[in-house]
Amino acid sequence: MPKVNMVQAINLALKEEMQRDKSVVILGEDVGKDGGVFRITEGLIEQFGTERVMDTPLSESGIVGAAVGMAIYGLKPVAEIQFMGFIYPTIDQLFSHAARIRSRSRGRFTCPIVVRTPYGAGIKALELHSESTEALFCHMPGIKVVVPSSPYNAKGLLISSIRDPDPVIFLESTRLYRLIKEDVSEEEYTLPLGSARIVQEGKDVTLIAWGSMLHRVLQSVEGVDAEVIDLMTLSPFDEETVYKSVKKTGRVVIVHEAPKTCGFGAELSASIAEEAMLYLKAPILRVTGYDVVMPLPKFEDYYMPSVERIRKAIEEVMKY
Amino acid sequence: MPKVNMVQAINLALKEEMQRDKSVVILGEDVGKDGGVFRITEGLIEQFGTERVMDTPLSESGIVGAAVGMAIYGLKPVAEIQFMGFIYPTIDQLFSHAARIRSRSRGRFTCPIVVRTPYGAGIKALELHSESTEALFCHMPGIKVVVPSSPYNAKGLLISSIRDPDPVIFLESTRLYRLIKEDVSEEEYTLPLGSARIVQEGKDVTLIAWGSMLHRVLQSVEGVDAEVIDLMTLSPFDEETVYKSVKKTGRVVIVHEAPKTCGFGAELSASIAEEAMLYLKAPILRVTGYDVVMPLPKFEDYYMPSVERIRKAIEEVMKY
């Protein structure tokens, strides 16, 4: 099995699905000849032509709006938004339409689109190139949100997302794109949406993370008997796995890079406080980005949850 | 003191601020001759002219974007978005710009805009006329979110919002517009942003709500020694008041009409689970809208948190 990074794994998933299913098409800015600014779609226009790999005008709302129309007609469009900071103009099409097509038409029409976008900090990029606002999309019933954490699960989750009959936001950590290589089969495989994965079992404390923060968590749990959960799908999230772990450990630390207030950590914590309160031995702590406008690179390291901050939170809950 | 409803109270606040400060101007769809579809701006164009009460083209993003530019230049624009369901196309201008003007220019420029919009269900309206997605705006540092619950506090909070040096989303419950009348002084008064109000003191359970749900909560607490908090400002919310109450009662029920997952109740619950865990006697419960696309009128009553559902939650936490 070839060892590939996440860019290659995502490229592989797209290629395989396009080979398998003629209704899968790609659209976005610079996805064609340029192969995407992160090279995710490299080689696809050569293999599948301009009809299936469409360079669009600079129109985020138009891209997602057109994808909705394509899906209504029966295609399975995979739209790329160049950075998560440019997804905001698509929110109207996502929330007013993509999320509601099935409901509005009582199932006559559906909206199986995937909106892929690079998210998160860690590559010292420009303003609006480091956003991590995944929680916004988890508050919209009708939309699913998926965040892979490795080449292997990126491929399996993307294929599932493309095959999913409902709209999926697929968030790819820019920091992870080229950070890790993994064995990724060129055979077809899928990973189910809505299922978390226990990366490491443990008894004393449950750590919950997704995307690039998972790796920081793994660096932080040394010497602790920690159970580490990679959520992978945020909406709908795998409640069962979370509660089961929390009921076992009685302690929870949630880590994400988005600002704390109303981040997805809030939902996790609230769900736990509702469903597993009696098992808790300590306050549920969140280690997150600060409640500030996402800063430029000079502040980036300070903004991001560090190993040190995560350790401190673990120590804190272990006091109880 | 005249007894007025919320429509009149908001109208009064706008009129007073426009009289006091020439830099306060209004823009939006149908805010002029028509006086707004809910009659909030009635009479203002006659009094202040078309230069200060601007009917705009049908362009939500343009309205908020123009308001940002006006604020940068030194005005204090109050923009009306006709219904909260049409605020989604403004999210890009709000999150990419309004929230960041101060930070991006390190304080050289600021963005004192108010975006008013009717929100929530309860008037059996069309699709996208009953949205309650306040939580989205609470996840964006740089933005404040205010939700009045009565004519009196609507006036005081709106005046504070207009005078606030930062962008404020001001959410007006359509259900409350004409539901209650209250004494509202024609004298100038303000209510501070970021402060909650204890509507009713109690010892056994803390209920937290805002906007129209506050009234449903008040109907539900009969016979219970409940402390009821009207949050009024969601971002930044009054942590001190919330924790103090929770530490006293040890039981919490949060009520909102937005879908449960990632609603603002999640943040409240998570904050409490972090800061006051050791005082809690029972799970923190949320009584909310369901995790479905906001339905049309035939389902509205079933969707909204009912007195019965709230009572049931109170009974549940009282079991502990």
Add this chain to the structure above:
Amino acid sequence: MPEKTIESFTVQRLDILDEKGIADESLMPSLSDEDIKRMYELIVLSRTFDQRALNLQREGRLGAYPSLLGQEASQIGSAFACEKSDWVFPSFREMGVYITLGYPPHMLYQYWAGDERGLKISDNVTIFPLCVPVGTQIPHAVGAAIAAKYRGDKIGIVTYFGDGGTSKGDFHEGFNMAGVFRLPVVFICQNNQWAISVPREKQTASKTLAQKAFAYGFEGVQVDGNDIFSVYKATKDALEKAKRGDGPTFIECFTYRMSDHTTSDDATKYRSKEEVDAWKQKDPILRLRLFMEKKGLWTEQYQKDIEEQSTLIIDEAVKEAESIKPPHPEEMFAYTYEKLTPRQIKQMKGF
């Protein structure tokens, strides 16, 4: 500045049937007597539907409702030009379009009474559900056209919006893509002169709406939107052009909203009786009737017959709409995703 000219345009206007019912024969599209009668009957049916909706709303049996009064020629003329296989993406006022395409009137009433089951379109009608957020359906039409072109389906995609809709960003992004990809879309703007209380000249400073198409490299044309023959012809030609692979067309139907914006609105607050009265002379049904009378296609008896027929259909539709059992609360969850989420199942079981 004295400069050189590098591009030029003209905006055309099409008028066939005048207010007196006289048609310019040189421009007249080919329509059989049966077609013309069918068009007329659809206008009468739509108007009957509309009038009843206003009554039902007044009685609290429907929610807020947007009347199509005055826009029948624009709606029925254009929809009549569609083939069964064409796709239509309407805005929210297109009850005349729905009816022309064979959508069951009782389902429209059901929807306007606040029951989303009214939007469960049957598989053989390719008209999309009503779109409430103005202008946002335009990119859907564009996307469907991309898909149809990709599949090699020789069909046209029609989308409707108002003069207000032309101000939205999605209008721009959709039109621009349609131009770039030369898509088989027919964009139909019912310029009814008002967007709630905002008059056309405050909506945009361009003299016509039609000219906006030139910004995207394709043709825009203005037609008398109260003249069903002009609307029909322009739509028919545009659909043929689309199917030939010659790209999109923008048709501005110059018409008038005779009614309040919706039943929640009071138009007397912002527009004059004189203006409304002037437009009454231009009633689309009046001039078609005069035309048909001259051709011997219209008689008093015919009028009575089709009015009766329409009333019957509408009576039946109301009865059917109101006899439908209220939806089961569980249905509220059923169409969020293909499958219920575990959390939804928990919520359904009661708090």
Add this chain to the structure above:
Amino acid sequence: MPEKTIESFTVQRLDILDEKGIADESLMPSLSDEDIKRMYELIVLSRTFDQRALNLQREGRLGAYPSLLGQEASQIGSAFACEKSDWVFPSFREMGVYITLGYPPHMLYQYWAGDERGLKISDNVTIFPLCVPVGTQIPHAVGAAIAAKYRGDKIGIVTYFGDGGTSKGDFHEGFNMAGVFRLPVVFICQNNQWAISVPREKQTASKTLAQKAFAYGFEGVQVDGNDIFSVYKATKDALEKAKRGDGPTFIECFTYRMSDHTTSDDATKYRSKEEVDAWKQKDPILRLRLFMEKKGLWTEQYQKDIEEQSTLIIDEAVKEAESIKPPHPEEMFAYTYEKLTPRQIKQMKGF
């Protein structure tokens, strides 16, 4: 269809200075020799700034950086037409505009090194911070123009964007409002033929970008964007028109992005060497030099002097930018709101 014409337009193009440095005297704007030399010196300074930025980036001392190479005439010609009191809303590639308006170069380096303090504009320069989300600054210019008009300030508002920016919804909504309210805005599009890898003809199907203005009821003009006199004249005229109260103007500067999109891009992937080489002949600095030489305003010595001068300024700017102490972590919180929230205070104190 035979119809009647109800509106017509022509799109004009302005060319003054040709590639050989010969100016059409009948069109030449009034500029003193000193003005012309100042313009030239600003081009040289901008190019020195730009070249250094590319070097610094290569050495890891700046982040990703978008070169303005080739667009100097468009940027400096237009900014030179601005008065001190005019307001400017740039996009992200307008380092030449910033420099022309007197923005300290060291702050630009500071910003591109990832330090937002570089955007803390001093009170006497009314140019707005760089805007990263393409096209979204256009409504800000429109809003500022509404405010200026309301205040009775007789100023012009200038905003810059690229050919890619014309596809965004905010372009449309902003332009439309500017037309409706007849605002004192000058919209400047640097059509540099590329939006990253998307060529101009795939961005939109209209023959010119200038013609898009007619969709909003005001004038659009195309100018040779590599000819500083054309750009200057068009901008100056448009600003005067704006200040007279005669509304907005759209200027398409027809130019070319000589460099990669940014330092993260590799343009050889998607465009040919031939195309780039052809545009080298049209270099804006070359033709201005030829013009000045003929007028006796340019000598080898002059060139050496101003190059030295520019290098000195840029050396100084780099030194200053790099000697600034890193910001204190607490500064990260300071500009979210006017006052810190209780939660921020808690966060600042450490988790």
